[in-house]
Amino acid sequence: MNPDYTVITHPLIQHKLTFMRNENTTTDNFRRLLREISQMLAYEVTRDLPTEMTTISTPLATIESPVISGKKLCLVSILRAGNGMLDGMLDVLPAARIGHIGLYRDPETLEPVEYYFKMPDDIGARLVIVVDPMLATGNSAIAxxxxxxxxxxxxxxxxxxLASPEGMAALRKAHPDVPVVTAAVDERLNEHGYIVPGLGDAGDRMFGTR
Incomplete structure (x- = not known):
């Protein structure tokens, strides 16, 4: 556990992540594994949601039992790869509202360029959970x-x-108030801004575009 971010080392997550890293994993299996890991990450990122007691009747008795209280949720996908995590999150959090941010990385500057932004009107009243498979340079996440x-x-x-140490440091510096949950922090970025050892381009592997 790091005071600035949380790495989830659950054996099931790490097992599935190993298969995602494997260059021989097929597109359909890559997509399925990402969805499954995202479901488990949804449990972790919502671990501290507040609850309140409500009265219900079971077939045998009337009891006080906990339900989630406080702010409602909004899941925000950073397009396009974020949609792969969004599907798994929605399996666990089906009532959440959805927002999308379209960003692409300029191949020369590695800086993010926005092309789409759509959020629920009541975004300020919701707990926002931003999802994107790869935190590489951190520029897109920061933007x-x-x-x-x-x-x-x-x-x-x-x-x-996955996150790189460089991307994690940049994100923590720019937004120290935003908790970060990840399945792994890898070794480094290469000269092209890709995470090493990583798993390649998550969007290309998910959608079969490479």
Missing amino acids: ALHRLKESGAATIKYVCL
Whole structure:
């Protein structure tokens, strides 16, 4: 456990992540594994949701039992690869509202360029969980969080599959108030801004575009 971010080392997550890293894993299996890991990460990122007691009747008795209280949820996908995590999150959190941020990385500058932004009107009243498989340079995540805060989001968490030390440091510096949950922090970035050892381009592997 790190004071600035949480790495989930659950054996099931790490087992599935190993198969995602394997270059021989097929597109359909890669997509399925990402969805399954995202379901488990959803449990972790919502671990501290507040609850309140409500009265219900079971077939045998009337009891006080906990239900989730507090802010409602909004899942925000950073397009396009974020949609692979979004599917798994929605399996666990089906009532959450959905937002999308379209960003692509300029291949020369590695800086993010925004092309789409759509959020629920009541974003400020919701706990926002941003999802994107790869935290590489951190530039896209930082830009996405800036836009969300400008749009009124007050409580935000960030969830990724893999992070680089450089990307994690940049994100923590820019947004120290945003908790980060990830399945692994890898060794480094290469000269092209890809995570090493990583798993390649998550979007290409998920959609079969490479």
